[in-house]
Amino acid sequence: MRLALLLLCAAAALGGCSVYPLSEASQTQSSSTPAPTTTTTTSLTLPPRPREIPLDKVNPCTILTKDQRAQLSLDTTPSPYTDTTLKARACTMRGTYSGQVARLALVTNEGAELWISDEAQNTAKVIAVIGFPALEVRTPGLDTLCNVEVDLAQGQFLDVLFRDGGTAKPLAQDDLCLGAQRVAEAAVTSLSAGH
Incomplete structure (x- = not known):
């Protein structure tokens, strides 16, 4: 339930997203009750990292270069904030035309x-x-966004959330997940180069 709340809060923090209340059944579900089989992910394990990229001293708004942001159609000035749900330094950026x-x-x-x-x-x-x-992460009921979580160091990861900001024709979630992966690839490329 904590992760569903994390995603809901992250989506709300980006603005322009509707936050759907949890159903009564999920609100009363105790932590000892297993998650429904449609959302269970416990059989997954992450393979080892090729090396460590510590994130302690990284500014999230300077990870993507101006050229990378242009290639990703994210042309607004990156806006820093603290994500209180994830307890993380965060940065959001938007595509004016996309x-x-x-x-x-x-x-x-x-x-x-x-x-x-x-x-x-x-x-x-x-x-x-x-x-x-x-990990490519999808949350049931939130099909206007997709997350990619990149395991970069022990106890540290890059969370990339990619969403539709209200386009005339909303993107399918498969396309949003591809977008999240493209942003994650650009970010890891930049982090690997020491930006």
Whole structure:
């Protein structure tokens, strides 16, 4: 339930998203009750990282270069903030013409395994982002966004949220997940180069 709330709060923090209340059944679900089988992700494990990229001293708004942001159609000035739900330094940016929004959050107090824990109420699949283990995460009921979680260091991960910012023809969630992966790839490329 904690992860569902994390995603709801992250989506709300980006603005322009509706936050749907949890159903009565999920509000009364105790932490000892297993998650529904449609959202259980406990069988997943992350492969080892090729190396460590610590995030403690990284500014989330300077990870993507101006050229990278232009290639991703994210042309507004990056806006820093603190994501209180993830307890992470974060940065959001938008595409003026594309209407798409990306958020980068640097989580340094918990590993990416959070998203595949027993409490995770999402669907996740293991992917690779520039050789680093990662998760593509979808939350039931929130089909206007997609997250990619990149395991970069022990107890630290890059959270990329990509969403539709209100385009005339909303993007399918598969396309949003591809967008999140493209942003994650650009970010890891930049972090690997020492930006």
